[in-house]
Amino acid sequence: MRIDDFKLECYFGKYEFSAPYLLAQSDCESMSARELLAMEPGAEEEYLNQNLGYTETWGDPELRDLIAGLYRNMERENILVFHGAQEAIFAYMNVMLEPGDHMIAMYPNYQSAYEVARSVPDCGLSMWRLHDDGNGWSIDFDELESLIRPETKLIAVNSPNNPTGFTFTNDQMSRLIEICGKHDLYLFSDEVYKGLELDGEPREWAADQYGKAVSLGVMSKAYGLAGIRVGWTASQDRELLDKLVRFKHYMSICDSGPSEFLAKAALKHGDELLERNRSIIRENIKTADAFFARHPEVFEVKTMECGPVAFHKLKLDMPVSEFCRLAVEKKGVLLLSGDVYEADGPYFRMGYGRKAMGEGLAKLEEFLNEEFRL
Template structure:
């Protein structure tokens, strides 16, 4: 399940979780894969917030589950989601609702009230919630959100060192849940994947979590500085782009107001300018959207290269 010291630190992130209710993994990907393979079968119906991190629907799809997408939509320059639409998607065989909040790729995050409403909907039908919350702690509005596991006994909250903390090389992730059946099933399944984690990585992750607030504050300051630059950039080029400022985390999902293929645009951008933007096709999402990152300390220089490319191609 992970070393005791690591699980002690992870448990302190939550309001109602004990160390024995934490299961450490080799990154978030293993945790998603193990949960779905341990808890789902082909007769199950899964609802997933969309767009989202690909594994949150691809693994269930590979198992053979029936999947419905619960779409985020745009309200002017912000993303939003309709809770009533979630209710309409529930079927007699719905076993799981997959949440991704803060959301990858949009940077949207649910409010505490929305989370309570979703938990109540799931509880009415005894549905599991698997909530990918790996960017939690980087809320830009300063309002702390709850973890789903603190709101609902059949919820699983996913965390990882690679996203909000920026420590991807450690390859340490975890799930927290109060559901004994899930903990037992995932513990058994892990014996067939990685068995255990790197002790060195667990040791370093424990040190990082002890200093978690310092790390998150540093990362937030980088994001805020970069978003200030981004505000100016996208206001300047508002005729070409729809700017969708994130609510949380270092990523946003902007839209290009052009007939140019977003795939071609992103491919040429990385090949000619060395700037990596992820086109919406990667997320199986329609439209001329692209994901843009705000977590790097060299963001200002890269934004200048982005602008130079647009000027060189006579796009602005």
């Protein structure tokens, strides 16, 4: 298999662990293992005493129960645990796509959601684009229907969306499912940011509502535990999960026991962790809005419906990739240029999930003053 570079990961590989001011991150503030274990009485001792042998390929049974508990219609058997969300996307696309198929991907999207399709010979790919409507991002369902062909096999969506912060309402999700049902399509629903919606309306998971849907979840984003690398697929389609597990045998085989232990501790306190991260995002929105209000000639701000990312527009007369390069090289402020998403405008991603966002914005302001006299 030949597959193109993952542009975002290549860019982050260069700066993520050297730039001191991270303003582009898509995960929420993390914590130490000790802090997490302290939330659950007796957990630290149990963690230290655990056996470090192989674990079950499907995932720790208690962890699968806890994940199933996040859904309305899922049981342990409907959950397959993966080494992060990335492994699950790669497995799903490999298992599903064959030469001659066609898939539709919401766009922009996490690159692996559509790059595997590009690597399968004679596999068609169409993008269902989010549109910049001035204040924020929106999507058109008539456009989606116009992209469906007789050979279309699946639709891959990412809502809440990275990088735009766009989120389906529950009515929009129902409309999507109705369209998939009408055309008998599979639905891959990447919901890794679920739980960070800012309008207070809890969103339904796709897999609860549609038999041919897979919902993708992870501990990395909304829970802020990216380093434990625990993700999962949930689906009513047990045959499909069975195909995925057989693909997983060729990848990680099974997940890390210590990570699964930490994921269980986190999910037992999931609501608390989500509220903690939503409140960091709300505070950061206030700080960022004040920053943007001081620089209306530089940025066109897009509303985010869900944390922790937004995709704003640069108004300066220069390539956005150059603006981002200068910011990181001169001031150590990491922003993510929309180029990595092949965006059709001068957009850049900003992350609102980290506590130190204010310091990063102060450095960015310094950069604007020194570099552009703004």
